[in-house]
Structure formats: C-alpha cells, structure tokens
Amino acid sequence: MPNFFNEMYSSESALREHYRRFDKWLQGQAPEVIARKRAEADLIFRRVGITFAVYGNDAGTERLIPFDIIPRIIPADEWAQLEAGLVQRVKTLNMFIHDIYHEQNIVKAGVIPAEQIFRNAQYRPEMQGISVASDIYAHIAGVDIVRAGEGEFYVLEDNLRVPSGVSYMLEDRKMMMRLFPELFAQHKVAPVAHYPDMLLDNLRSVAPVGVADPTVVVMTPGMYNSAYFEHAFLAQQMGVELVEGQDLFVNDNAVYMRTTRGPKRVDVIYRRIDDDFLDPLAFRADSSLGVPGLLSVYRAGRVTLANAIGTGVADDKSVYPYVPDMIRFYLSEDPILNNVPTYQCRKKEDLEYTLANLSALVVKEVHGAGGYGMLVGPAATRDEIESFRQRLLARPDGYIAQPTLALSNCPTFVESGIAPRHIDLRPFVLSGKTVSMVKGGLTRVALKEGSLVVNSSQGGGTKDTWVLEK
DSSP: OOOOOBSSBSSSSOBOGGGHHHHHHHHTSOHHHHHHHHHHHHHHHHHHTOEEEOOGGGTTOEEEOOEEEEEEEEOHHHHHHHHHHHHHHHHHHHHHHHHHTTTOHHHHTTSSOHHHHHTOTTOOGGGTTOOOGGGOSOSEEEEEEEEEETTEEEEEEEEOSSOOOHHHHHHHHHHHHHHOHHHHHHSOBOOOTTHHHHHHHHHHHTOOTTOSSOOEEEEOSOTTSTTHHHHHHHHHHHTOEEEOGGGEEEETTEEEEOOTTSOEEEOEEEEOSOGGGTOTTTSOTTOSSSOTTHHHHHHTTSSEEESOTTGGGGSOTTTGGGHHHHHHHHHOOOOSSEEOOOEETTSHHHHHHHHHTGGGEEEEETTOOTTOSEEEGGGOOHHHHHHHHHHHHHOGGGEEEEEOOOOOEEEEEETTEEEEEEEEEEOEEEESSSEEOOSOOEEEEOOSTTOOOOOGGGTOEEEEEEEBOO
16 A cells, blocks of 8 residues: 655644644534535535536536635745746746757757657647747646655646646635635735736736737637636636637738727737647638637737747657756756656557556556546556557557656545545746746645546546745
8 A cells, every 4th residue: 555645644643734723723613614615615616607618428518626625735945846846847848949949959969859859749840940929938837746755746747738727726715715714814825816917917028029018818719618717717817808719810910809999909819729720721721719820920920829839849748758858958957846757658668668567557648638548557447458558559659658656645525524635736837038926826636535637527626725935
C-alpha cells in the first residue's frame, strides 16, 4: 500500500502546523451546519450556472462540478518555491516556442530531435519567421503540479493552448468567503479576486506596436463549448466583449468587431478556440467558428492572439520530457520543479519497457486532454490493458508512459464523511511585459476512492486553494 503524503496530517493524529487553526474551526462545527452549507454551495453554483458540458456518452448534458469545503492550504515558503519554479518554466517555454519558429538553435544543438518538432501535429509552419508582440507566445499557461512527498513537487503537464479552470478558482474562493467569512478573519489568505484585472493588464501589455489604448475581446466557440461559462465569466469580469467568430471580420489588414454603433477595431483577441478553427482560409476550410483572413492580419503584426498560434508544440506530451533540458539550454539554470520520469513510446526500448509494465504505468496520448485516451494501469482490468496494448503497438509514437505517482491527498467531504482523496494543483501563469500570477490556483480532487484522475470530465471536483501570507 503506497504511503501517500497527506496535506493536512503528518501522521494519523498529528496535524501540520498550517492546518491547526482550520482544524480547530472544523472541529467546532456541527455536522448539520456543514451539511446545510454544502447544500447551499451546490444550489448557488447551479443557480449561477457554474457547470461544464459533457462530451461522450452523456453528450449535451450539463454537469455541476462538485465543490469541497475543506481547502487545500499551502504555507508561504512552499508557495515561494513553486512560484519560482513556475516562472522559470513558463519563461523557458516562451523562449523555446520563439526559437523553433525562428533560429531553431535548440534543434541545431541536438537537444531536441528535429522530427519531434517538425513532424509534431501542433507545429504550425505558417508561424515560421513571424514576429509576435514582446516575443510572448503563451500569455496564459496552466501548469499541472502534483506533490509526491515533503517539498517533492512534480510538473505533470504544461497547458499552453487554451488552458481552462481559472473561473472555478475564482468562484471557489467567492463561495468559501460567502459561506465561512470567519475563516478569512482567522487566516491570512492571499487574495485571488484580482486575477481578471491582472489578465486584462497582461493582455493590454502585448497589444500591437503603436496601439496606445487597445481593445481586447474574448473569443469563444460558442455556448455549446464545455468551458463556455468560463469564457463569459472572464469577459464579464474584465469588462470586455465576448465574441464569436461571426462577430469579427477582416478589412484593410485589420480585425474589426461588429457593434450597434458600427465596426470597431480589435487589437487583442484572447481566443478560446483551437488553432485549427481560427481561420478557414489558413487552417480547416470547414470551420464556421473562425474569422476568414485572421492569420494574414496576425502575420502582419496588426492583432495579438493570446495564446499565439503554434503554442501547442510546447505542451505536447512528447515534448514535455525535454523541458528540463530546455531550462538548462536557454537559462543555464537547473530546473526548480521536477518532471515526472517519462517513457517515450516512439523509442524502441521505452516501448518495450511500457508494454512489459502496462499494469504499473499511466499511459497517455501525446495530444490528449481532459483525462480521455489514457490508461491508468493499476486501476485497469486485464481486458482494458490488452486493448490498450494493441493501440500502443499500432501507433507507438502517439503515446508516452509514466510511473504511477503517489499523489498527495487531502481530507475531503464524501458520502461516508471526511476521507482522504487525491489532488493536484493548476496555477495560472501570465506572461506579458513581466511574468506574474496570483497566489493560488485550481485544486482538483479525485472524488472516487483510490482514483488518481482528477479531471472534472472524469468525475473530479474542486477545492479552494489557500496560500498563506507571512
């Protein structure tokens, strides 16, 4: 039985210092009061519309993301280590993306094989040699972090295309402050409510050269997208327009938005649409979600897209193993945050090892997201393992494998009472003129006993994340 790190307890009876005050409060709460508050939270989330659309078997349905009232608490010194590691990593990834679309020094130096870049489905040759504002490609990054032991943090993956979940971070905090204001009088919890202001400042800072007062919009695929609530929420919180592709058009090498007062020039587009659908003239011709001619305006430097086209090459799971080498190459520093050891199934010896140890490994699609298309070996049946073996043999270059990490757990309210459940953390890192982030992130929790899959699409929930200030 693995010995999982517990965020709240150092042993069965010993509390960690930063949880003492919270635990004293929790012990003083009557069970019926807690039950009533939890029901109130569900009711408010449903009323506000904090749901996500479900794909697959239950397509078309809306599901409430379960919210747990026991926060994940991070002391100030631990956060300082995490923040330094995140800044280092995201700065490196931006340098890497700029390099591969310009000088390609990292490929010439033999640090990364050329085929890993130029045969990657997320590599966009259309971006080769194109200058983007401030050389920033990943303006918003969601980096998934897990803890395996004391001070032992691992980056599970880098989300650089259209990372989601920040609205749940903000709404979870608002809910905790509404239900339990006394807790925030007792704890010095770093605020997160200013994230939309930081995001807007960040987006405005990377406007095209010469634009003094940029117009920013949030571009959504529409109300049927699983993260539509978040798109609308962020637009409303930033005080900018939420637009779909049909609301925008290109004229005279500029992008305009249709308004009741006539066309209005748009300078920065925070797009929540994948590259393929952005411009039917450049990518998928059948896309009705994009803006014809958008790429030509972008290439001319007359509009900023956040995140940039082509960032996906850096969050591909087959490129992930090279990030520590990238940090050494670009910054001449040792990585502050560890990678999870990763087997690249396109390599003969890694594939052989993976096939021989499927029952002990987690196997993921290199372009996969949302917890889909993966095998969690220790939790899989023999039939599932054999089925996955055939998929691996048919297309080994489409997969990576990793050891099953002993993810930390945190006490969580479940049907049987309070029990430990596995968690991860997604902080949101903003890159513009500077690299910044709020102190906190989205803590996702695997609500099924023993499960290591925290994704909301796979039945996961969320917790408020408290970073304590000194």
